[in-house]
Amino acid sequence: MKKFTSVSDVSNLQQIIKKALEIKENPLLETDKGKGKTIGLVFLNSSLRTRLSSQIAAQNLGLNILTLNAAQEAWNLEFADGAVMNGDTVEHIKDAIEVLNQYCDIIAVRCFAGMKSKEDDVNESILSQFEQHAKVPVISLESATRHPLQSLADCITITENLGHFDKLSVNRKPKVVLTWAPHIKPIAHAVGNSFAEWMQEMDVEFVIANPEGYDLDKNFTKDVKVIHNQDEALKDADFIYVKNWSSFDDYAAMPEVKENWMLTNEKLTNTNQGKVMHCLPVRRNVELSDEVMDGENSIIYQQAKNRIFSAQAVFSEILDELNS
Ligand SMILES: NCCC[C@H](NC(=O)CCC(=O)O)C(=O)O
Numbered sequence: 001m002k003k004f005t006s007v008s009d010v011s012n013l014q015q016i017i018k019k020a021l022e023i024k025e026n027p028l029l030e031t032d033k034g035k036g037k038t039i040g041l042v043f044l045n046s047s048l049r050t051r052l053s054s055q056i057a058a059q060n061l062g063l064n065i066l067t068l069n070a071a072q073e074a075w076n077l078e079f080a081d082g083a084v085m086n087g088d089t090v091e092h093i094k095d096a097i098e099v100l101n102q103y104c105d106i107i108a109v110r111c112f113a114g115m116k117s118k119e120d121d122v123n124e125s126i127l128s129q130f131e132q133h134a135k136v137p138v139i140s141l142e143s144a145t146r147h148p149l150q151s152l153a154d155c156i157t158i159t160e161n162l163g164h165f166d167k168l169s170v171n172r173k174p175k176v177v178l179t180w181a182p183h184i185k186p187i188a189h190a191v192g193n194s195f196a197e198w199m200q201e202m203d204v205e206f207v208i209a210n211p212e213g214y215d216l217d218k219n220f221t222k223d224v225k226v227i228h229n230q231d232e233a234l235k236d237a238d239f240i241y242v243k244n245w246s247s248f249d250d251y252a253a254m255p256e257v258k259e260n261w262m263l264t265n266e267k268l269t270n271t272n273q274g275k276v277m278h279c280l281p282v283r284r285n286v287e288l289s290d291e292v293m294d295g296e297n298s299i300i301y302q303q304a305k306n307r308i309f310s311a312q313a314v315f316s317e318i319l320d321e322l323n324s
Pocket residue numbers: 142187188189190191279280281283
């Protein structure tokens with residue numbers, strides 16, 4: 001693997017899921033693989049899981065780790081090409097990346113959507129600068145339009161829970177529903193887009209449920225069925241992925257939604273004992289109820305744990321390339 005910014009960087013999805021599950025069984029299988037090499041984990045936005053799971057994964061592979069919480073700890077970065085830097089910004093992103101090239105064998109970066117300019121976000125205005133200027137493999141820790149390490153962890157988690165589905169001995173594919181949930185502010189599309197992209201590579205029946213006005217970018221959802229009625233979509237669901245996002249068409253707007261889309265235990269009764277997923281962090285009793293979060297259908301903490309093995313499988317494949 002030469003880089004990891006989307007599902008298209010994975011040559012064989014089932015194989016990398018299998019590898020991640022082997023790593024989960026024995027996380028210290030490859031403790032020397034990263035010896036003498038350095039990974040830079042650069043965060044332009046907040047993180048709990050991505051930051052810590054990436055550190056554990058890198059540590060398990062013997063990598064040296066540099067973590068930079070750039071928004072808090074580094075110089076104020078300039079992103080615009082040709083900017084006259086006589087204002088608040090101190091260092092251009094191009095120069096920062098060139099310096100990271102001197103210190104790191106792998107650069108991993110988190111750069112969320114700004115949610116101000118649709119064009120900038122759709123074109124990955126920050127990640128593209130890393131792809132352009134980095135001389136080492138680039139890994140996305142969530143960018144404007146995708147969160148591939150999360151989606152891989154989601155695929156691992158679904159795979160682990162297929163035993164439950166198989167036991168039901170029904171003659172159909174597992175039904176996975178990505179359902180929109182309420183939120184108090186405009187949220188990016190990266191997790192939803194990415195989950196949609198990866199689910200199209202899995203052997204599942206995949207549908208998306210969201211209110212009118214909240215359809216995701218067709219470039220990610222392609223021919224996936226989008227249902228504007230949550231109850232209808234949830235019927236017989238085996239996996240329910242809860243996620244908020246703002247409008248894509250009317251970029252970052254929050255059109256009014258009359259029905260209550262918060263996931264509750266009552267709504268789960270319509271499902272096939274559906275397992276509930278969420279990438280976290282979650283706004284309890286806004287996106288889903290406490291009873292769902294703390295209930296027996298939730299596989300949300302398992303999903304968070306699998307972030308380690310998702311990252312480790314990817315770092316390991318990148319190291320294979322560097323060591324070859
Ligand atoms: N990395 C996982 C999700 C990050 C982000 N959540 C947030 O921004 C939550 C913010 C809040 O709840 O105030 C999102 O949903 O795209």
